Amino acid sequence: xxxxxxxxxxxxxxxxxxxxxxxxxxxxxxxxxxxxxxxxxxxxxxxxxxxxxxxxxxxxxxxxxxxxxxxxxxxxxxxxxxxxxxxxxxxxxxxxxxxxxxxxxxxxxxxxxxxxxxxxxxxxxxxxxxxxxxxxxxxxxxxxxxxxxxxxxxxxxxxxxxxxxxxxxxxxxxxxxxxxxxxxxxxxxxxxxxxxxxxxxxxxxxxxxxxxxxxxx
Numbered sequence: 001x002x003x004x005x006x007x008x009x010x011x012x013x014x015x016x017x018x019x020x021x022x023x024x025x026x027x028x029x030x031x032x033x034x035x036x037x038x039x040x041x042x043x044x045x046x047x048x049x050x051x052x053x054x055x056x057x058x059x060x061x062x063x064x065x066x067x068x069x070x071x072x073x074x075x076x077x078x079x080x081x082x083x084x085x086x087x088x089x090x091x092x093x094x095x096x097x098x099x100x101x102x103x104x105x106x107x108x109x110x111x112x113x114x115x116x117x118x119x120x121x122x123x124x125x126x127x128x129x130x131x132x133x134x135x136x137x138x139x140x141x142x143x144x145x146x147x148x149x150x151x152x153x154x155x156x157x158x159x160x161x162x163x164x165x166x167x168x169x170x171x172x173x174x175x176x177x178x179x180x181x182x183x184x185x186x187x188x189x190x191x192x193x194x195x196x197x198x199x200x201x202x203x204x205x206x207x208x209x210x211x212x213x214x215x216x217x
Contacts, residue, residue, distance in 0.1 A: 169202035
């Protein structure tokens with residue numbers, strides 16, 4: 001059994017043990033869908049390194065007082081993020097009109113209830129995993145200001161906001177132009193964030209060239 005399999009099994013068991021809602025507990029007992037497991041295995045876990053703050057088959061109520069279930073809810077603190085894995089057959093080519101309308105309504109209700117929404121196509125997990133990892137890092141980065149703004153000075157906090165908007169590593173020169181600071185000052189900020197595990201070095205050995213959000217975020 002791989003490290004991911006062990007962590008995922010413990011994570012699911014903990015969710016079932018702590019769940020009081022019989023409807024969600026039954027869904028968890030049946031197991032997660034193939035697309036959700038592959039997303040966690042191939043994208044989320046390699047990018048983030050843990051399954052913290054993730055809740056599969058999370059139940060929400062809609063306007064008609066019915067129940068809807070999210071593939072994955074990501075909820076660090078009081079924040080609300082939803083990740084939906086879209087298979088090709090069930091969500092595109094062969095989707096029924098009523099199902100398509102319901103999917104659109106589900107997304108609209110989540111957005112109106114202040115959820116961050118990240119739809120991921122299963123084909124992208126298979127064909128474009130590196131792009132998906134960057135999307136995940138940027139998605140998780142949306143929640144940084146909620147969790148860490150009080151721990152950082154303005155330049156550090158703005159550096160994280162800058163990094164999370166990009167789908168690629170960035171150079172100190174780019175950040176310096178954004179912060180309107182010298183490149184020397186910018187490198188000091190980046191080194192501090194690397195030491196705090198907020199930022200990772202993406203390339204460079206003797207002299208660091210590019211940086212990106214740390215995978216632990």
